[in-house]
Amino acid sequence: MTHSSPSDQSRAPNAVILLSGGIDSTTTAAVAIDRGFSLHALTIQYGQRHDVELKAAERVARALKIERHIVQAIDLRVFGGSALTDDLDVPLDRDENVVPGDIPITYVPARNTIFLAHALAFAETVGAFDIFIGANAVDYSGYPDCRPEFIAKFEELANLATAAAVRGQGRFRVHAPLLELPKADIIREGVRLGVDFGLTHSCYAPNSQGLACGRCDSCIIRRKGFAAADITDPTRYA
């Protein structure tokens, strides 16, 4: 063992991040890097109607100098059942994303269960025990799989499911550092950590040039977040 040097940075513990290229996952990646992890990013392309998100994830991975970025295509359209995977219209110009107690039509069945399952496989393969996800229970309070109890339960499952855990090589932890933060606080945290949100993408219904619509639930949450944070929104809207 030699004494610490810049080349020893590769000895930072590996972690896996589910990276969509939106505000939340990008800020979560910055948090993970700030906590000293070497990031392996997993972007899941799940039959969205646009690949603008994928390009955003690639931009973010480059900007954050993420060690490895893989994209996994999963066709969730074989199941059907969501505006993000079907040909349903994305609702526009709604003042509030979530009707209290209701689940948005943009809910994708078992989405975060699937995403975390794949992240767990990736983590075990690269010897990581830490999985980061940008889940948020404030703006997405209608999604059952964005709740703290879901995240905690998945962590329990991960420690039963895997050879690495059963062999006692480590204990999996699922980190959702933004879980309880309003969007404005997420944006402030990202800015504090040097994130360029101009690289990120949130829109559910971008135009053919990839510009955000400014009117879907996701754009509305984003705009309100920047306004509440009193930070200029770098997004180019159509």
Next chain:
Amino acid sequence: MTHSSPSDQSRAPNAVILLSGGIDSTTTAAVAIDRGFSLHALTIQYGQRHDVELKAAERVARALKIERHIVQAIDLRVFGGSALTDDLDVPLDRDENVVPGDIPITYVPARNTIFLAHALAFAETVGAFDIFIGANAVDYSGYPDCRPEFIAKFEELANLATAAAVRGQGRFRVHAPLLELPKADIIREGVRLGVDFGLTHSCYAPNSQGLACGRCDSCIIRRKGFAAADITDPTRYA
């Protein structure tokens, strides 16, 4: 509501079965049908080196008159790490599959977590609350995700993860009816339920004509199972 008639068979509750086309998942499907479920089968093609399994699953789905059978391709090779997804050699002619306390090299990281996550999405989409999996903790005792505690934990997760459960429309159940059965008992149960095991496929290393090698762990377990059950093995070995 009219009184019961043969056309009312469509009113049997839906269930999802993870169908690989091997002995265990095929027998599990027969058990589910015997329990009165209308089956939606999900075969996950996960970068195996052969598609013989897929053809077996299709034969089984037809023979059992399964209502709907979908195949979902998931490339687990992006993660690496297993004989079933990598180019490692499958071990042959080992007398025992499992060294007690050890995990076979055919372990695929988080495989059953991924499979059950996708089955859960399928179930929620088709309005099913019952998921059947042919997991077995006897012959595959080395796999962490074939243990009863894993299955039970996934069931807990499913009931936190999904809109259908949170809305109180039902409670998800993960059925692993073969969990504690030795292979001979599984084969006897399948035969009792009319399964034609000649349609199924077990081999990890089939030849170019799709014939089973007879020498890999999976073939050895299969052969011993038929021998122990005193039932003629209908498999054609290479």
